[in-house]
Amino acid sequence: MIKFTNVFKAYPKGGLALKDATFHVAKGEFAFLTGHSGAGKSTILKLIYAEERATEGEVRVSGFNLADLPPRQVPYLRRRLGIVFQDFRLLEDRTAEENVGFALQVTGARRAGIEARVMRVLTQVGLAAKATAYPRELSGGEQQRVAIARALVNEPTVLLADEPTGNLDERATRGVFQLLRDINASGTAVVMATHDLDLVRQAPYRVIELQDGALVYDSAVDEPRGEQSGGAP
Amino acid sequence: MNFVMREAMLTFRRAPLLSALSVTTIAFSLFVVGLFALVAVNVQRALSQVAERAEVVAYLLPGTPIETITHALKDIEAFPEVTNASYVSEDSALARARRELVELQGPLRELERNPLPASIEVTLKPGDRDADHVGAVADRIRDFAFVDDVRYGRDWIEKLDKLRSVLAAVGLAVGIAFAAVAVIIIGATIRMTVLQRGREISIMRLVGATDWFVRFPFLLQGLIKGAAGGLLAVGLSYAAYLLSNRWLMMRTEFFNPEQAAAIVAGGMVIGLFGSWISVGRQLRKV
Numbered sequence: 001m002i003k004f005t006n007v008f009k010a011y012p013k014g015g016l017a018l019k020d021a022t023f024h025v026a027k028g029e030f031a032f033l034t035g036h037s038g039a040g041k042s043t044i045l046k047l048i049y050a051e052e053r054a055t056e057g058e059v060r061v062s063g064f065n066l067a068d069l070p071p072r073q074v075p076y077l078r079r080r081l082g083i084v085f086q087d088f089r090l091l092e093d094r095t096a097e098e099n100v101g102f103a104l105q106v107t108g109a110r111r112a113g114i115e116a117r118v119m120r121v122l123t124q125v126g127l128a129a130k131a132t133a134y135p136r137e138l139s140g141g142e143q144q145r146v147a148i149a150r151a152l153v154n155e156p157t158v159l160l161a162d163e164p165t166g167n168l169d170e171r172a173t174r175g176v177f178q179l180l181r182d183i184n185a186s187g188t189a190v191v192m193a194t195h196d197l198d199l200v201r202q203a204p205y206r207v208i209e210l211q212d213g214a215l216v217y218d219s220a221v222d223e224p225r226g227e228q229s230g231g232a233p
Numbered sequence: 234m235n236f237v238m239r240e241a242m243l244t245f246r247r248a249p250l251l252s253a254l255s256v257t258t259i260a261f262s263l264f265v266v267g268l269f270a271l272v273a274v275n276v277q278r279a280l281s282q283v284a285e286r287a288e289v290v291a292y293l294l295p296g297t298p299i300e301t302i303t304h305a306l307k308d309i310e311a312f313p314e315v316t317n318a319s320y321v322s323e324d325s326a327l328a329r330a331r332r333e334l335v336e337l338q339g340p341l342r343e344l345e346r347n348p349l350p351a352s353i354e355v356t357l358k359p360g361d362r363d364a365d366h367v368g369a370v371a372d373r374i375r376d377f378a379f380v381d382d383v384r385y386g387r388d389w390i391e392k393l394d395k396l397r398s399v400l401a402a403v404g405l406a407v408g409i410a411f412a413a414v415a416v417i418i419i420g421a422t423i424r425m426t427v428l429q430r431g432r433e434i435s436i437m438r439l440v441g442a443t444d445w446f447v448r449f450p451f452l453l454q455g456l457i458k459g460a461a462g463g464l465l466a467v468g469l470s471y472a473a474y475l476l477s478n479r480w481l482m483m484r485t486e487f488f489n490p491e492q493a494a495a496i497v498a499g500g501m502v503i504g505l506f507g508s509w510i511s512v513g514r515q516l517r518k519v
Contacts, residue, residue: 049439072444079441089436093247105236106442150440 001027001158001189002048007057009043009213017043019214021057025191025206027157030184032200033193035210041193043213045160048191049081050074062157079107082151082159082188086166088143090135096146097122097131103150121149125179141172148179152188159183161192165199173199240450241457244426252458255422255507259462259500260469262411267470267488267496269404274492275485276400280393289355289371289385295323297351297379305377306353314361314370321352350381364391412503419458419507423451427512434516444516451512452505459504463497470496 002025009018018040025031033041046052047059050066059066062080069077090099100118109117122128125145135143144164151159161180165173177199184190194200200207209217245252293302302320309318321329326349331338355374357367371383427434437447467488474487488496 075438075441075443075446077441078439083439089432089439091433091436102436103440106437106440106446108446111235154441 001025001029001062002191003058003060004044004047005058005060007047007054007059009040009047009052010055016213018047018054019212021210021215023208023215023218023220025158025189028184028187028189030181030190030203030205031192032205032207033191033210034195034197034200034207036195038212039210040213041195041210042162044210045083045162045191045193048158048160049083050077075107079154080157082148082154082156084144084147084151084159084161084164086163088135088140088147088167090143090146090150092135095132095134096127096138096149099135099146100150100153103153107154117153118149121153122146124152125149139172140168141175144168144172144176145179148176148183152183156188158189158191161190163194164192165194165196177202237446237449237453241453244430244450244454245457248426248429251422251425255419255458255504256461256465258418259415259459259503260465262415262503263463263466263496263500264469264473265411266404266408266499267466268473269407270492270496271470271474271485271488273400273404274488277397278486280397289357289367289374289383291353291355291374291377291380292350292382292384293352294379294381295350301379302351302353305379309353309355309374312370312373314357314366315355316358317356319354321354323347323349323351326350326352364394412499415462415503416507416510419455419504420511422458423455423508424511426454427451427516447516448512451508455504455506455508455512456501457504459500459502459507460497461500462504463500466500467493467496 004021004023007018007021008016010016021040021044033044035041043052047054047066048061050061050069054067061077064073064077066077091102094102097115097118100121101114104114104117119128119131122131125148127142127145127149130138130142133142135146138146144167148159148164159180164180165176168176173196180190180192181203207217207219208215306318306320309315324347327344327347330349331342353374355370357370361367361370367385371385374380375383434447471487474485477485
């Protein structure tokens, strides 16, 4: 599904953002990416959705080899992925259902089916009743649910979430996390970057920890470790 | 397609001032070009009317036998540039002068001897009324032994020619300059729209919109702005035409439908070109 082999990423002015990362996320898996700010979590996500290109090494996602993926193919890769951000990235002048439908329209989906698909995912994230609300009329947790619905509407094989609970209070965080767990339970792989260790401890999922661009711990291959040494603060 | 159209129209609602700016820029650029074209169309028409009168007049030596003249008329009419050559005798020249030069009627009546020479008046074909052809015909007529002098208003024919080419050159240069200004302004407004909608564009890309899908509404927008500007320019030119007819008492002509359509098409080309050059470069930065 997602395979990193000896991946390096260097930025012209920022030095090495990722050093020799090798890991594999299988179909239907849930994996946390943890680490301090600047540890390389977002870089890994950006490499997965081809916002950035690896300086060295091989990245494979859903059958695409990203090293030689021509730019015009990138949209087709992204249609297989769902992406969620800390800041939701909703269009303020469109309602919840329009925001979700937008993701279908830009892929050239036929109009006839769009409404039903939008309502289905809005129901799935528990926001069917607020389909016609604008983002400003929704709470942070609800806005993130709309963003998740938008990420799901194209039925992705992988959902990428970059600090999806970073802007949410505790209650909303629990709700959004539960939603991501449900999505994973229905077969979609989830890669979630977070530095919220409480969240990480709540679930028995795989943890990949980064430090200064290096992969320092992967619960799938390394020995389990004690509470004290685990993860970032 | 529906979606693309809606996205293109969205900018007009969201940034009406910016859109109005680009439409009016195109309109005024094309209006200036249109005015030049209108002037050119009308001057061209006036010139061809003037040119119809382009005649070569050969004054004959006194006492030239009429047979020689009749013979010469046939020769001259056989010139490829000539449509007609007619003989004006001394008497009919005087009669004409008395008729046309009213203010000299008194002195002319008192003349004891007719001072006017006989002449041959030569009319040229419409395509051959430029300085070169008229000059060549005049030179050939001058070769006849009985011809005293040849007049053909060389000066004004050359001036007409010059005026015609100056007008065409100025019109073209002004047209190109204004079209360039319109392209730059359209480019700038599209660039501002792209920046204004940067967030939306980045979201479109995240959810898998192709570059073409992102680009298309902007190109369409440029095309629509160009067409609107073109129509406005035709409207402005029409207003100028009406004003000049009513207030300046000039009998001028307006564009025919093809010429008006060409102005609108010109606007569309400018709009499309302007958005094309700015959208590609700007999208890479978003």
